[in-house]
Every structure is written in structure tokens, then in C-alpha cells.
Amino acid sequence: MFQDVFIVGATGKVGSTLVRQILEKRDTDASLHANPTRVVGVASRDNFAYSPRGLSPSQAYGFASRNFGDVNRYTDLHELVEAADIGTRTSSSSLVFVDATPVLDEMTRFHIYVVGTTPYSIVTANKNPIALSDYQTFQALTGNPRRYGYRCSVMAGSDAVPFMLDLRDLNEALLSIEGCFSGTLGYIASELDKDRKFSEILSEAHKKGYTEPDPRDDLRGLDVARKIIVLARSAGCEVGIRDIKPRPFIPEEYLKNESIQDFLANSVNLDQHFSDMLKSARKRGNTVRYVATMNLNQGYPEIEVALKEVPLESSLGMLKGTRNKIVIATECYPQDRPYIIEAPGAGLEVTARNIRRDLIGLLTERTSTNHTVNHRR
Numbered sequence: 001m002f003q004d005v006f007i008v009g010a011t012g013k014v015g016s017t018l019v020r021q022i023l024e025k026r027d028t029d030a031s032l033h034a035n036p037t038r039v040v041g042v043a044s045r046d047n048f049a050y051s052p053r054g055l056s057p058s059q060a061y062g063f064a065s066r067n068f069g070d071v072n073r074y075t076d077l078h079e080l081v082e083a084a085d086i087g088t089r090t091s092s093s094s095l096v097f098v099d100a101t102p103v104l105d106e107m108t109r110f111h112i113y114v115v116g117t118t119p120y121s122i123v124t125a126n127k128n129p130i131a132l133s134d135y136q137t138f139q140a141l142t143g144n145p146r147r148y149g150y151r152c153s154v155m156a157g158s159d160a161v162p163f164m165l166d167l168r169d170l171n172e173a174l175l176s177i178e179g180c181f182s183g184t185l186g187y188i189a190s191e192l193d194k195d196r197k198f199s200e201i202l203s204e205a206h207k208k209g210y211t212e213p214d215p216r217d218d219l220r221g222l223d224v225a226r227k228i229i230v231l232a233r234s235a236g237c238e239v240g241i242r243d244i245k246p247r248p249f250i251p252e253e254y255l256k257n258e259s260i261q262d263f264l265a266n267s268v269n270l271d272q273h274f275s276d277m278l279k280s281a282r283k284r285g286n287t288v289r290y291v292a293t294m295n296l297n298q299g300y301p302e303i304e305v306a307l308k309e310v311p312l313e314s315s316l317g318m319l320k321g322t323r324n325k326i327v328i329a330t331e332c333y334p335q336d337r338p339y340i341i342e343a344p345g346a347g348l349e350v351t352a353r354n355i356r357r358d359l360i361g362l363l364t365e366r367t368s369t370n371h372t373v374n375h376r377r
């Protein structure tokens with residue numbers, strides 16, 4: 001049985017890595033995979049290619065590297081569904097749209113349409129439709145885990161989302177979540193630990209492409225807020241982005257409207273601020289991390305996203321570089337023995353790998369290839 005995949009955003013960093021990984025890992029090879037993948041469609045912002053029997057590797061590779069060749073133009077995502085409807089898809093095969101775009105409104109409508117009115121499924125690396133829509137939309141989209149995979153919306157697809165989803169089915173109470181979900185802010189915080197100047201770290205991170213093109217987009221903490229929303233909702237908490245007011249990594253008055261270059265230049269004015277903050281934290285055996293927390297207060301979620309002092313020897317205090325970490329306390333994993341996941345917060349290979357993992361999770365009749373990976377000497 002084939003799993004047909006239509007990758008939207010196939011020309012982007014994540015999407016093109018996914019195309020390459022599917023082909024290079026031979027997910028398409030029926031002799032290796034009991035449930036081989038067939039890349040039937042690829043789309044960019046306004047072009048797509050589709051073949052119900054699967055695109056050839058050269059077509060898929062070519063499209064992903066923007067050598068479009070003979071492709072179709074489109075203006076509305078619904079046209080991709082119309083294209084997918086063409087072809088002889090048997091009931092034993094399935095089609096999954098992969099969303100590897102950063103689009104909000106248009107994609108939210110598309111996800112709702114696919115899940116609500118077609119037999120197809122969605123795997124998304126794009127967190128916007130589930131973090132920024134209302135809670136009812138989140139529920140409608142994610143209600144059937146066999147139709148909607150979204151693990152890659154948080155921590156590049158680590159087990160954070162599946163862990164939260166399982167809590168409800170296990171009828172296990174969530175007590176708290178505490179996590180560092182921004183690779184960029186994690187990097188800055190752990191470089192501050194080395195007594196480096198904030199302005200130098202920021203400029204370096206910007207130059208190396210660790211930050212968004214405008215680093216203020218990271219420093220505002222909105223992306224972290226979206227991730228804690230996805231996790232909280234996955235655990236069954238009715239929360240929305242309006243319930244959270246992230247405190248930016250830097251004082252609000254420095255987030256004023258000026259060019260990126262002026263902003264980076266003026267960030268020297270924050271060097272003393274961070275140096276004093278670190279000195280004072282260290283006196284208490286602490287350091288600082290940008291932390292998202294959610295505590296359940298008599299069942300009501302209280303969420304905070306802010307730069308916080310944490311003990312140097314704590315789980316989050318020991319976190320280094322761009323890695324992410326989540327500390328989850330539940331009925332079964334209480335506060336003194338929490339469940340901890342540490343993983344990369346981004347990364348193209350790891351994200352593509354975990355999109356493939358979500359695709360496996362959507363198979364209704366998963367059968368193992370059952371091949372032996374070691375050989376007797």
C-alpha cells in the first residue's frame with residue numbers, strides 16, 4: 001500500500017530537504033518499505049507538479065531546486081486538492097498534504113478544508129494554523145490523530161507534542177510544563193553565561209543566520225508563545241494566543257521601529273543591562289534562560305513566557321547552545337522526577353526526518369518491513 005504525499009512548500013528549506021530525504025532514504029522503494037511513499041505532488045507559492053502515479057525522482061528533485069520545467073500555475077490552494085482528486089487512488093492508499101510553509105490564514109483555511117471535507121490528511125511543520133487559530137479550530141484539525149500530524153510544530157518534531165497528546169488518552173493529569181523553546185534565545189543566553197557582550201552575541205547570531213532576518217522577531221518571544229500554546233492545547237487546555245503576553249528578551253523600549261542595522265548598532269546600550277543581570281543572578285547561584293511555563297492551578301492553565309533566573313544546576317540552567325528542552329510534570333512523572341526531553345529546536349535534516357515520522361504515524365495499516373539490521377558474523 002502506497003502513502004501518497006503532496007508537499008506544499010517543496011521549494012523551501014524544510015520542504016526541499018524532505019523531498020531529498022524521502023528519495024535518498026528510499027522511502028519510495030517497495031522492497032525496503034512495507035508502506036512505501038509516493039511523492040505525487042510538489043508545490044511552491046504559485047507552481048505545482050502532480051502525477052497520480054508519483055513524480056519521477058528527477059521531477060521532484062528538479063522542482064525542489066526550482067528547476068520547474070513543465071509545471072502548473074495556481075492561485076488558490078484548493079486547486080491542489082482538485083489536482084489530487086484526479087487519478088486512480090484506491091481505498092487502500094492514502095494521500096497526505098505536507099505543509100512546509102510559514103503561511104497563516106490561507107493555510108488555516110486549507111487545513112480545515114482538507115480535514116473537514118476530503119479523505120486526505122495533513123502533516124504540518126507550520127505551527128501557525130494550530131497556534132494562532134481559535135481553540136475550536138485546533139480541536140477540529142487535531143481531533144483525529146490519524147488525519148493530522150503536527151509534531152514538527154514544536155522542537156523540530158521531538159516527542160513533546162506526542163507526549164502531550166497521550167496524556168489525555170491515558171487520563172493522566174498534567175501538572176506543569178517548563179521549557180526553553182527558542183534555539184536563538186537559548187544560544188544568546190548560553191553565550192551570555194560566558195561573559196560575552198549581548199551586542200556582540202546578537203550581531204554574530206544574526207550574521208550566522210541563527211536569528212530571523214529581523215532579530216526582534218525572536219527577541220519578542222512570540223514564537224515561543226506559539227509553541228507553548230500548541231503544547232498546552234495538545235494536553236487539552238483551552239488557551240489561545242490572546243491569553244499570553246510574552247515578556248520580550250530585551251526591555252520593550254528597545255523594540256522600537258528602526259532599521260535592522262540601527263537596532264543591531266544600538267544593542268550596545270543593552271550590554272551593561274545584561275552584564276548586571278548575570279552578575280546579580282550568579283550571586284544567587286543562578287543564570288538566566290528564556291522560559292515558557294505553564295502551571296495548572298485547579299485545572300486552569302497559567303502561562304508565562306519570560307526571561308527568568310533559573311538555578312545554574314537545574315535542567316534548564318544546564319541547557320547549552322541552540323538546543324531546546326522541556327520539563328514536564330504529570331501525575332505519573334511528578335515535579336521531583338519530571339519527564340525531560342532535550343532535542344534540537346530546529347534543523348532541516350531533523351525536521352524532515354520527523355515529518356517522515358509523522359507520515360508513518362498516519363498509516364492506518366502500518367506493517368513493519370521486518371528486515372534484520374545486523375548480520376551474524
Ligand SMILES: NC(=O)c1ccc[n+]([C@@H]2O[C@H](COP(=O)([O-])OP(=O)(O)OC[C@H]3O[C@@H](n4cnc5c(N)ncnc54)[C@H](OP(=O)(O)O)[C@@H]3O)[C@@H](O)[C@H]2O)c1
Binds near residue numbers: 011043044101102125
Ligand atoms: N527551518 C527549520 O528548522 C524548521 C523546523 C521546524 C518547523 N519549521 C517550519 O517549517 C515551515 C517552513 O520553513 P522553511 O524554513 O522551510 O521556510 P522557507 O524556506 O521560507 O520556505 C517556505 C516555502 O513555503 C512556500 N510558500 C510561501 N508562501 C506560500 C503560499 N502562500 N502558498 C503556498 N506556499 C507558500 C515557499 O514557496 P516559494 O519558494 O514559491 O516562495 C517555500 O516553498 C515554517 O512554518 C517553519 O516555521 C522550520
